Amino acid sequence: MRKTPMKQLTQCPAQRYVEKLNALRGGTPTRLLIDFPARRYVLHKNKHTEKLSKEVSEIIELIYMQLHLVKIDEVRTMVLETMRALAHHHQDKVLNSLLMKPLPFDKDTSDLWRSLTDEPSYSCKVLRFLMVIINEENELTLRNSLSFTDDQPAAALMPLKATCAIHEVLQAASSHAAIQELVPALFCTLLAEVSQTLGRRVETATFSSRRRRFRRATTLGDLNPCSLAVDALQCLLSFGNTQMASVKGSDETEGWTLIKNIERHHEGVMQITRGLIVSKGELIKDVVHCLLPSLSSDSTTWRVTGTAVFVELMGHRILRGLKLLKKLVKDMKRKSLDPNYAIRSMAIRALGSVSYGAPDKSESSWADGILQRSVRVVI
Template identity: 30%
Template sequence: MPTMQQDTLRRVLFEAVSLLARYHLGSVIDSLLQKRLPMDSDTVELWRVLGRKFFVNQLLRVLMEKLKHSGNDQARTSSAKPEADDHEAALEPLKITRAIFEVVSTLQTSEAVQRLLPELLPVLLKQISATLGKEMPFPQFSSQRKLFLKGHTSDDNPCRLSLETLEAVLRTCLDGKWLWLLRKQGAWAALEDPRAHPDGVGLLTGVLLRAGTISLPVVLVLTQWLDAPSANLRLMAAAFFAELMKEPALQEWRCFQPILGALAEKTQDPSSTVRQMAARGLGNLVSGAPEKLRKHKGAVLEALRRGLEDMASAEVVAESLLALAKVVDELKGKAVGSTFKDLAKATRSFFDAEQASLRSAAFTLYGVLAASATRRWRSFFTEELANTWASLVLHLRDPDPGASMACQGALRLCAPFLGLRRVRQGIAVNTWLSAAELQDDICSQLAQESPEHQQALYIATRRCFLRSCVDLQAAALDIAGVLVEHAGTEWLTGEEAMLLSAALRVLRGDGDPRVQQAAARLLRATGLEQPPRRR
């Protein structure tokens, strides 16, 4: 073929290969798969010619079965086997994937893909998982070949090649609006990014479910992946079922119970991202099967409560807090039972966390707990708020917009438990105020109504400044300045004045500019002269 360029003779060769494939399909496929990546134009054209023949159903099934059993199953079994053969074995699933892409891209009808989709979809998802974050497995001596690959946007990125093949498959059997939605949501880019991969799986699953592409056979295959040795494969399955938990389909397929048990078990998976997706799935149970949540509330609450103790991953803790917010909001305080008190105490421990996602999630759950406090827990929550109200007021000026907004929502929900009448009324009435304006209004009310509470807020501010990250230090100095502006400095004892000394030290040093600016504002509010900067 490389030497024969006349169109008439090339067509003869194509027909000859097609005749061979009609009677010896396996041999032809094996021969074509011996070609190296990137595929030359002749090999690409041969795959496309075969895709236009009547035996395309059989062709796709053979390729699918080969992809299903390729990869690790072809790994070296003898130390005497050349290393180059290992690399060729690792390249085999990529060659098969590219072959499927070329065949599917030339199909005139969707009949073949529609028939094989329940089997083909899991195979391609598994290939995406296997290639996530990987590079082309070329041997060391093939540096020239790597240079030759530059410019081949799919062949030089195995995960992108897998995604392009999946997109080609879906293009043949889905309405164009679903493909447009996947592109608009950024599903393909997320699937290729190891950090955003779980979100990409969720987007893909949601669209395929609405398009009617997810079926029971697909679900049964992915169920087995939850216990796979590969962390990537477990992650793919956990993210898939986390999204599926939003829908009632699992109950229709009568496989809800084992999936729920598997997700609860995966909250203790060695992979932190799998644990995070498992927690998300338990939270999404509120949308998909609220009646099942009430039936299994004990197991769900316990699994998510354990997630709050996962000190190895802030993402798992934040996901567990958000999932608990959904679950508690659905169950309400009475159904939560004695776990209510443990959750409230655990949640407040994250108010001053360094990670903004943790602070935001903690404020969200705390607000839900306040809204769900039944008569049994009202006295407890009133005592609880006596210890936490100062932190809530402090974080109204949280440097993270999400945390600040969540804190404002939590404070408004906690307002009925506040003992300060004027402050409580101000929070309830002034709903149009921004978080910073609300904080200023509360400090003004404290100066008039309760110097004791004002002093308590100042102590909480000093504690936050001494223990927290740079962002929160600036917020702490800001609220200290607001307090001083409204009440002056006469009420400050020697202990409370320590924050002023700390502000002076900040200005003399070379710290973070945000903290220095906040310290300067505090000192201006006290009327102190700004000391000259040290040379």
């Protein structure tokens, strides 16, 4: 009977894995292919899945710690392939481990997220997971969300990290047609994140001491959470064939600049919505229903954002086709009494758009009556 060294029996897969990574820093791709038992351990799911699941977080951290030291492209590709295999078999643990990485994402963290886009179907799974993280966190904060006039609170880090991860995945998976079906849901999720990070700062934090010496000096105070969310939203709207047309008569970038301005946020949202109506009416149809709850939200910022979208839609045939016009007219009548001045102004404008653009006299007369009563109340 062959004797097995005690060290081999007691050594965990993660320990063997990091030893191989350390040994391969100056190695060759050929050596990697021939002598990498830890990698084979990770990739054989049927035999080791249950045992390995307890060590996933440790292995991800080891990969992250060593990845920047790997200089050979072929070796780096193999290391990322190992991480991708882990993600396929232990999705939640891998993604949660990646979400623990600090902001701003460095090149290694970005590469780890981008490595998950090799298959369109799995890219969709990752995006759905990240949307759940953002939506669940924002549901909690929306209940007690602060208004524009409040002092700037800190933006929640987890939804912001998930937003940055979505940005990385979308950039790497730009050719995946399967992701097109998620564009409407992603639009609503990212627009909500833009709203929730408007005028907020990032919580102060420090980098891990084990990683600090390898990082360029970047402070979280330099980050603008709203800008990160807007960048992700812009990436989404340029994804595949959803490129947003510029708004006629205005600078193409003006809407994206205004949307980050706490005082003129609603103007930016209206300009972007106007562009989407021109270039991507089908997308607007798909997002209307998921944006309806924003009109009754407890968050002032989310009410402003949602109202700004519907202001541009009120005189458009999209709402009539969806049979939502009368419901939204009643909603706008209530909005004309909102405590927020921007919302009240937009509600009156929306009612005026319906009155002016109504296709028949009966509908125009009905809208006129509501508009006149609302104006009298506001005045």
